[in-house]
Amino acid sequence: MVTKKTEKKIPSDIEIAQEAMMQPIGEIAARLGLEEEDLELFGKYKAKISSAVWDRIQSRPDGRLILVTAISPTPAGEGKSTVTVGLGQGLNRIGKKAAVALREPSLGPSMGIKGGAAGGGYSQVLPMEEINLHFTGDFHAITSAHNAISAVIDNHLHQGNSLGIDPRRILWKRVLDLNDRALRHIVVGLGGKAHGMPREDGFDITVASELMAILCLARDLEDLKERISRILVAYRWDGSPVTVADLGVQGAAALLLKDAIRPNLVQTLENTPAFVHGGPFANIAHGCNSLVATRHALKLSEYTVTEAGFGADLGAEKFLHIKSRIGDLQPDVAVIVATVRALKMHGGMAKKDLQTPNLAALRQGLPNLERHLETMRNFGLAHVVAINRFPTDTEEELELIRQWCEERGVPVSLTEVWEHGGAGGEDLAKKVVQLAESGTSHLQFQYDLDQPIRTKIAAIARQVYGAEGVEYSPQAEKQMEEIEANGWEQLPICMAKTQYSLSDDPALLGRPEHFTLHVRELRPSVGAGFLVALTGNMLTMPGLPKQPAALGMDVDAAGRVSGLF
């Protein structure tokens, strides 16, 4: 690896991954103080942590928790996963026992356009090919459990509908871990009396399943089953809610997820332990890896580096208000990833021109970063800006960001983890350790659970997005009444908003001001334990592009993989 880094041309992610020297997963586990028998092996380089481990470690003190978040991203993303992996590697290089905790990638986007999500360059988690395909089967288990609930619902309608379910008000759709737009809006139950009751339905991608959110927020198998029991799947003709417990299928669903809830252990390119577990959507869900994985990492390492989806307005806000609240997590440092190209986009440059140097546009875009820094301050978290360097960045551009941060007393680090792995993240690691050891972080929620729904949403809109106010559609107003009538108003809020803007309008870049947030719909995710506030049209089943990535994928007779990235 070391010789590779000095080469001019960086090989592709899959080339780097395929040439990596992985250690047997038992050796990675040993770095965490675990024995072979603490693992359920999946081949030589993947394992699940056995349930007995938690009993042994749960009373230990937590290690430090580092949250990696970002400015409002470009469609390509700003490299949060890469920085998370690189920072974990960098911490190990400076003598800290660090682990990373990441989401599992979804197969659908890998077959589409986005490629996998296992970091990049010399900061990847391995075995990249398997993590990006079936991995340890967690997503498949969620797909099965989710659709088993669906099958029981339709069977209930077919067998006489003794619960009195209103077929027009079934909220529980079906899921597949694929990008498949033709399944968004379907009619099921056609073909006559023997083939079910006709009704409108649709498929979401598996990561949008409420079971995914539940798997990522449950403390253990018992909590998992309780949350599944509470899932709201439909309303009756009389308007009362129908839950999974009413159908009686919570036991089967939990059974199908009993292994999926165990955290997965893999490694980075530099053999840093990596927990890669769970992957809920970052709009209609909270967008972080499983609480179970984070808690294991905190007990087993000095530093846990984890990430939250999209920008700090979405991922970090939810990490703090939802996951940290449920799991009693206390982040020590927030790392805000920024890139020259994204800041230039926020400064008004067209996407196609972002590789061209432009100091004016960069300066113009910095208020986006400023807003996210203010948010971290509002939350009471020590923070550092990580500039994730791209080959097209100029020294002048990088210097401008550095100066801007220094003028504001914000620690900043130029990270080159994509090109140089952990060595490129050592400076960031040192700054993170310094902030963590300063003990200055004291997490402050922006709202309390017992506040009214409107107050909670307004707190996020004002204190995180910078909005002037919130408007509700008549539908959202009606749904709010229904939520209050059912006693779900004490749940935290999960905002579903575009990631491209701090506002709900993806075209408003930079730091929009004087805008109103429009809440179009409120959906109770009672099992996961949050109320989803939708501010736009969230697509929960992606489509494939004209030339899907799948068409370039292949495996040869010897099993060698190509076309994954």
Next chain:
Amino acid sequence: MVTKKTEKKIPSDIEIAQEAMMQPIGEIAARLGLEEEDLELFGKYKAKISSAVWDRIQSRPDGRLILVTAISPTPAGEGKSTVTVGLGQGLNRIGKKAAVALREPSLGPSMGIKGGAAGGGYSQVLPMEEINLHFTGDFHAITSAHNAISAVIDNHLHQGNSLGIDPRRILWKRVLDLNDRALRHIVVGLGGKAHGMPREDGFDITVASELMAILCLARDLEDLKERISRILVAYRWDGSPVTVADLGVQGAAALLLKDAIRPNLVQTLENTPAFVHGGPFANIAHGCNSLVATRHALKLSEYTVTEAGFGADLGAEKFLHIKSRIGDLQPDVAVIVATVRALKMHGGMAKKDLQTPNLAALRQGLPNLERHLETMRNFGLAHVVAINRFPTDTEEELELIRQWCEERGVPVSLTEVWEHGGAGGEDLAKKVVQLAESGTSHLQFQYDLDQPIRTKIAAIARQVYGAEGVEYSPQAEKQMEEIEANGWEQLPICMAKTQYSLSDDPALLGRPEHFTLHVRELRPSVGAGFLVALTGNMLTMPGLPKQPAALGMDVDAAGRVSGLF
């Protein structure tokens, strides 16, 4: 285990399975002469055999191959899997190195009514709970690969349909490993221009996927990809065929199946090595475990005991004409499983009365067995009848079958493998060894591949079912012309017929005579490599009963499973 067997009351399958003393899978592999590094472990008791093993063992001579088949079954089945496992255990008890090769159970029926399919009583494969749930993820991989092809088809329509696919003639449906009747007939692509092209579609259960049949017939990963390339997915507006290769998604599909094609190794209750791999439908597909698994077992053990779905008219016929032809398999002995209760049903007793002794009905039902014995003779296979004893059988009934067999010079064995495990199969094992060592089997196909389709179907109808002739629907006639026009007529035939009768009428029990077989439809499974001749309305997506088994399933906080059987 030994003390258990002497108890009066036999515990439930899951109780027996949960109390079993499993050996680490490495020790089971060692019985086959394999090392730990030949395995890809899935936990402590499941493994896939690494691809390097085949290179090492392929030039070895094959061991003996024992095919377990049955008379025409009752809906509950006659215990073929249980006899297969028990015979494998019995062979080991009498000093032969034996392995069993079985199909993987499908999750759908487990959630419905049928329960799992891992044998029963003291002749089960373990870990039963995991084999019946996600196992090593093979079925999930097939589901993903199948639906990825579907997504690419609908995306192709959406993006302009440059191949000119006729949306009314798309043959490739979607799949899920669930019983879900509401998905049989659906309309997809609704919701407007952004959401695909509206068209009729439907879901089959995963075991009905042509990819499942391909996985079970492919010799290796290369052959798998070639077969996937050839799958006929649709016809164009001009009537010409569209294959997976035309869509360009064969590489991605093979990639998703690259691990699924590796055979799974587990163990029986008595630690006999068990290959449990693949599970195609026994009507629209050929209904046997993977060729890859069977070939591994043959190279690694002295005796391989395997089973084929349903009765000898379906499973064994296809095992011999399709799987054995493709894989150059030479079965040494056929074991025909018969039960007192099924024979009484063939003798005219109502299903609810089958536990009542009735020698007249039993005698009346024996011609069903006779017909299957004649079939085995036609195929040139040495054979033995295994009476699978049930607690309600009387000595007189068992004696009647024994005498009937002896009068005809047919070896017969009373097997008590459900109650006594391998000890209950020792007598059968001895008779099997005797027949195998006699070397009298010489497989004779009932038709040649270069014969016309009509001739091939007539051969099965007359020489296996005892039909007088075959009639074709106008649709089937037209499809035959299309198959011939496309040059697929040289493929073997895969009959899709009711398993309950030798005829195509499930009500005609015993040994029907003077009947005509009606071929309603001919479907080319070009990738799998056979022509499916449908003689009735085959349901390829089961439904759930009023009280699905799923509602009784549970897992407790400690991970202990209940309600699986």
